Amino acid sequence: MPFSSVIPDDGNTAVLEPMGEVWQAADRLRDKFGRAITDLRVSVTDRCNYKCVYCRTGNEGAQYTELPIDAYLRMVRLFVSLGVEKIRLTGGEPLLRSGLVEMVRELATMRTAYLPDGTFVGDGRRNGLPLDIALTTNGHLLEGLARPLKNAGLSRVTVSMDAVDTETFAAITRVPRSFDRVLAGIRAAKAAGLGPVKVNCVLLRGFNDGQIEQFAEFSRREGVIVRFIEWMPLEEDRSWRRETVISMDEIVGRLNAYRPLVELAPHAASETAKRFTFDDGVGEIGIIAPVTRPFCGHCSRVRLTSDGKIRTCLFSQSDHDLYGEMVRGGTDAELTTYLRRTVMRKEARHHIGEPGFEKPSRNMVHIGG
Numbered sequence: 001m002p003f004s005s006v007i008p009d010d011g012n013t014a015v016l017e018p019m020g021e022v023w024q025a026a027d028r029l030r031d032k033f034g035r036a037i038t039d040l041r042v043s044v045t046d047r048c049n050y051k052c053v054y055c056r057t058g059n060e061g062a063q064y065t066e067l068p069i070d071a072y073l074r075m076v077r078l079f080v081s082l083g084v085e086k087i088r089l090t091g092g093e094p095l096l097r098s099g100l101v102e103m104v105r106e107l108a109t110m111r112t113a114y115l116p117d118g119t120f121v122g123d124g125r126r127n128g129l130p131l132d133i134a135l136t137t138n139g140h141l142l143e144g145l146a147r148p149l150k151n152a153g154l155s156r157v158t159v160s161m162d163a164v165d166t167e168t169f170a171a172i173t174r175v176p177r178s179f180d181r182v183l184a185g186i187r188a189a190k191a192a193g194l195g196p197v198k199v200n201c202v203l204l205r206g207f208n209d210g211q212i213e214q215f216a217e218f219s220r221r222e223g224v225i226v227r228f229i230e231w232m233p234l235e236e237d238r239s240w241r242r243e244t245v246i247s248m249d250e251i252v253g254r255l256n257a258y259r260p261l262v263e264l265a266p267h268a269a270s271e272t273a274k275r276f277t278f279d280d281g282v283g284e285i286g287i288i289a290p291v292t293r294p295f296c297g298h299c300s301r302v303r304l305t306s307d308g309k310i311r312t313c314l315f316s317q318s319d320h321d322l323y324g325e326m327v328r329g330g331t332d333a334e335l336t337t338y339l340r341r342t343v344m345r346k347e348a349r350h351h352i353g354e355p356g357f358e359k360p361s362r363n364m365v366h367i368g369g
Contacts (some may be wrong), residue, residue, distance in 0.1 A: 028083030028114055029339065031312075039109035039270070039301040040084045042072055044100065045092040046306045050138050051174040052162065053207070062308040067323060069099040073106050075304060075322055081122055085112050086132040092306065095141040096117050107133050108153025134158065136200075140178060142185025146192040157189045157199040164214045172208065186224060198225045198286070203246040211233045212251060213258045220283035227273050227286035232314070248274065248289035255285060270300040296349035310339070311347035320345075 029037040046064040076087060087107055094100060112129045113122030132155050139159040145159070161182055163169040169179040189197050199218070203209050212228070218320045219226040231245050255261055255276070264275035264284070273286030274293075303311040308323020320342040325335055 004182050027116075028120075029079070029343055032344045033289065033346075033348060035299060035346070036083060037079075037300055037302055037343055037346075038084055039088070040076065040296060041090050041301060041303045042076060043046055043090045043092060043304065043306040044069075044072060044094050044103070044251075045097040047096050048093040048138070049096060049140055049175070050093070050178070051139075052160075052172055053204075061182060063350060065296045066097070066306050067308050069103045070310065071326065072304070073103065076107065077110065078332060079302075079304075081113050081130065081332075082336065082339060083112075083114050085114075085129075086134070088134045089133070091137075093140070094135055095137050095145055098152065100229045101145070101148050104133060104135075104149055104154050105152040107131060119368060132156075136160065137185075138173070139174075139185035143188040145186065146188040146194060146330035150192040150194050154194060156196070157194040157197070158200055159186050159189070160200045160202075161186070161210050162201050162203075164218045165211075168208055168211065178317050187224065190223065196225050196284075198227055200227050200229055202229045202231050203251070204231055205244045205246055209246050212246075212254045215284065216255055216258050216278075216283060219285060220278070225284040225286060227288055229288045229327060230291040232290055242291075245291050247292045248249070248287045249292070251287055252276075261285070270298045277320045285314070296347075299346075302346070304341060310342050316347065 031037065039113070044067050047066075076084075089100070091097070096285055108130065109129055110131050111121075112131065115126075115128065119126075128355065130153075133153060134156040135149065135154055136158045137160070139161060142157070142159065149157075149317060150200060159182065161169070162172045163179070166179040170181070171175050186197055186199065189195070199215075201208070201215055203210070203212070215226045215228070218224070220270075228246070228251050230247065252261065260279040261276040262279055264277055264280075268273065273288045273291075275285070276285045299313075303314070304322070305311060308321065308326070309319035310322050320338075321339065322335065322342075325338050328339065
């Protein structure tokens with residue numbers, strides 16, 4: 001059936017045309033629009049020790065099961081054999097998961113199936129490159145785990161941190177005395193070599209939008225990359241409203257008033273953040289704007305939930321049960337075919353703010369960040 005979609009991509013118009021479902025054994029994983037899938041986000045737990053107001057109601061706990069670590073590793077190996085190069089461990093809160101350090105150690109032994117020039121090396125005749133292994137955490141338990149994770153092979157860490165003062169931070173997380181724990185975790189990650197450390201901040205109008213300039217100072221003082229994220233409709237209580245979103249343009253205006261910004265070149269076309277430094281080169285700010293500046297046209301990501309379901313987009317309305325195929329006895333060859341067919345169904349784009357938009361079937365904490 002003919003299919004095409006016009007995708008607003010960072011202010012430009014990108015037209016994605018479908019491809020056929022024909023592939024060779026050495027073809028890397030692509031969706032029907034030709035987008036190569038190189039990034040996999042793996043949720044290892046549905047549990048979280050924070051109840052952030054933009055994410056949780058505070059009344060619901062974990063809703064989905066956790067799998068044995070070996071099950072995640074088998075699924076990751078399948079994705080890597082098809083061209084995935086970057087693994088990001090998420091949750092819930094991944095540092096709550098027992099066996100996480102051992103999982104990172106196993107991931108660090110895996111090698112990419114393709115070289116940067118596209119040469120296929122998955123047949124074992126030549127060695128691929130180590131995976132880029134990252135982790136997103138709220139940082140509460142990071143101080144004691146940063147060094148063991150680095151020693152196991154973790155490359156980088158991103159810390160979710162939505163305020164830079166104790167009172168506002170506790171109001172957002174609903175966990176008293178949590179700010180000092182997270183700050184200590186950030187500093188421990190830097191000391192362990194898990195850099196560049198990124199700090200993600202979700203901005204909500206009337207709640208923490210007064211922190212923009214303070215976060216700029218934090219980036220400059222602590223030597224971390226601060227990334228502001230537009231609030232997306234992924235929360236448990238379905239309270240998202242467009243007027244609560246702090247847009248990229250507003251953030252840029254505020255930061256320019258604080259100190260002139262200088263835009264930085266992207267690391268890759270699929271990068272989600274617009275990058276900036278200040279006029280003196282001190283500090284780095286990223287802005288992720290999925291609401292006002294969608295970047296779907298270059299999306300290279302899929303997600304694996306804690307219960308082993310593939311989600312091809314944050315805003316998918318359905319899951320694809322990879323773990324179910326495993327427990328029913330699927331061979332690696334059969335599971336690889338299942339992966340290819342699933343990724344071929346990846347959505348062209350999300351539809352936030354459009355008439356008829358439906359929020360995803362899972363909330364962010366149950367998908368994996």
